[in-house]
Amino acid sequence: NSGISSKIGDLIFAYFDQNNSDLSIEKALQAAKRMSEINKKANSLTSETSKIKRFILLSHGDAIVGNLSGYSSSIEITAIGTPVNLLSRIDEVTKKVEVQKILESGDIIMSSDFYKRISSDVSQKEIIRISLIDLKVKLRDFEHVTELFIYRPGADLPNASTEFTGAAACNI
Numbered sequence: 001n002s003g004i005s006s007k008i009g010d011l012i013f014a015y016f017d018q019n020n021s022d023l024s025i026e027k028a029l030q031a032a033k034r035m036s037e038i039n040k041k042a043n044s045l046t047s048e049t050s051k052i053k054r055f056i057l058l059s060h061g062d063a064i065v066g067n068l069s070g071y072s073s074s075i076e077i078t079a080i081g082t083p084v085n086l087l088s089r090i091d092e093v094t095k096k097v098e099v100q101k102i103l104e105s106g107d108i109i110m111s112s113d114f115y116k117r118i119s120s121d122v123s124q125k126e127i128i129r130i131s132l133i134d135l136k137v138k139l140r141d142f143e144h145v146t147e148l149f150i151y152r153p154g155a156d157l158p159n160a161s162t163e164f165t166g167a168a169a170c171n172i
Helices: 021-044 082-093 112-121
Strands: 004-008 011-016 055-060 064-067 077-080 108-111 127-131 147-151 166-171
Touching: 011 021, 011 077, 021 055, 021 108, 021 112, 055 082, 055 112, 077 082, 082 108, 108 112, 112 147
Parallel strands: 055 108
Antiparallel strands: 004 011, 011 166, 055 166, 064 077, 108 147, 127 147
16 A cells, blocks of 8 residues: 555564655555455464464654665665654553453554544544553553554544554554
8 A cells, every 4th residue: 555564573564655644644544454354364264273363553653764774785664763663662562461352353553643633534433442541551661652542444444634654563
């Protein structure tokens, strides 16, 4: 969906920055939904013990994006900044038992800031709010972040008409 992707450990990271910010957020949401659908299809074709538990994480904000290459002329696009670090911390939280009890494979987990950008366009019935305070879970380096929002694909995500410059990631 026109994202610039790279593999970081066991994560797939994609950065979306179209000339039109509305298109950026739409592309990130489309990619998240597609990744969720692919995961569900793959899991439906395998045994219970071979299923992959995967989440798609969405954040937004300004980041420094560039090519980290060496003398070998290799190209490795990367992003550095708060929205990228937030994704990493959200990924850490998805591994906590308290949070895993709530999550289903293929869930799209949004930061509060990302959710606020699309909340007027998403039916509240489609969103599950996770209170990190209630779960007694904190995001390392982001203690001020007290909630996350889950979208469980099943209905079409609406187009958003808000600004987005940021990143999407998925743990596999």
